[in-house]
Amino acid sequence: GNSVTQMEGPVTLSEEAFLTINCTYTATGYPSLFWYVQYPGEGLQLLLKATKADDKGSNKGFEATYRKETTSFHLEKGSVQVSDSAVYFCALSDFGGADGLTFGKGTHLIIQP
Amino acid sequence: NAGVTQTPKFQVLKTGQSMTLQCAQDMNHEYMSWYRQDPGMGLRLIHYSVGAGITDQGEVPNGYNVSRSTTEDFPLRLLLAAPSQTSVYFCASSYSTPGEGYEQYFGPGTRLTVT
Numbered sequence: 001g002n003s004v005t006q007m008e009g010p011v012t013l014s015e016e017a018f019l020t021i022n023c024t025y026t027a028t029g030y031p032s033l034f035w036y037v038q039y040p041g042e043g044l045q046l047l048l049k050a051t052k053a054d055d056k057g058s059n060k061g062f063e064a065t066y067r068k069e070t071t072s073f074h075l076e077k078g079s080v081q082v083s084d085s086a087v088y089f090c091a092l093s094d095f096g097g098a099d100g101l102t103f104g105k106g107t108h109l110i111i112q113p
Numbered sequence: 114n115a116g117v118t119q120t121p122k123f124q125v126l127k128t129g130q131s132m133t134l135q136c137a138q139d140m141n142h143e144y145m146s147w148y149r150q151d152p153g154m155g156l157r158l159i160h161y162s163v164g165a166g167i168t169d170q171g172e173v174p175n176g177y178n179v180s181r182s183t184t185e186d187f188p189l190r191l192l193l194a195a196p197s198q199t200s201v202y203f204c205a206s207s208y209s210t211p212g213e214g215y216e217q218y219f220g221p222g223t224r225l226t227v228t
Binding site: 004034045046049089093100101102103104106 | 117144146148153154155156157158161163169171172203205215216217218219220221222
C-alpha cells in the first residue's frame with residue numbers, strides 16, 4: 001500500500017534560518033504529492049502540490065520538487081519567520097486526491113525569534 | 114462561500130452511545146472525505162465519496178458509517194462509540210482542475226472524546 005515518511009519533530013529553528021523537512025513516499029503508481037500546513041487549533045490548508053515528476057510546487061516562499069528517482073518531496077524555505085511555526089504534513093494520492101490522501105505523521109516546526 | 118463546515122466543534126460521548134458528525138460544503142465539489150487525527154499518527158482516511166450515492170472505505174473504516182445522499186452533505190456516523198474513537202475528525206472536499214489535479218479543502222474539525 002501507499003505510505004509517506006517524514007522527519008519527526010519537533011524541529012526548532014531560529015528566525016531567518018534555512019528550512020528543510022524531508023519527505024519520502026511509497027506508491028504503486030505515479031502519485032500526486034502535497035504539503036499541507038496546520039496552524040494551532042485550525043484545520044489543514046494546502047501549502048503546495050506537484051502532480052508529476054520534476055514538477056516544483058511553490059507558495060509563500062516554500063518550495064518542494066517531485067523527485068521520482070528518489071521518491072522524495074522535501075519541503076524547503078530559504079528564510080523562516082516566527083509565523084511559519086505550525087505542523088507540516090506531506091501527503092500523496094494515487095488519483096490526484098479524489099480518493100482521499102495518505103498522510104505522513106506530521107512535523108512540528110517551531111521558529112524562535 | 115462558507116467552504117467546508119463541520120458540526121459540532123466539540124463532543125463528549127459515553128461508551129456505547131451513537132452520534133453523527135455533520136459535514137457540509139457549498140462549493141459543489143464532487144469528492145468528499147473523512148479523516149481522523151491522532152497524536153503521532155498524522156491523518157488517517159476513514160471513508161471517502163466520489164459523488165452522491167457513492168462511498169468507499171479508507172484506511173480505518175471500522176466503527177464508522179457514511180452515506181452521501183446529496184453533493185453538499187457527507188455525515189459520519191458512530192454507531193457504538195468506543196474510547197479508541199477519541200480523536201479529532203476532519204472532513205474535506207475536493208475538485209479537479211484539468212492538468213492541475215485535485216485540491217482538498219478541509220473543515221475546522223470536530224474534537225470527540227469518548228469516556
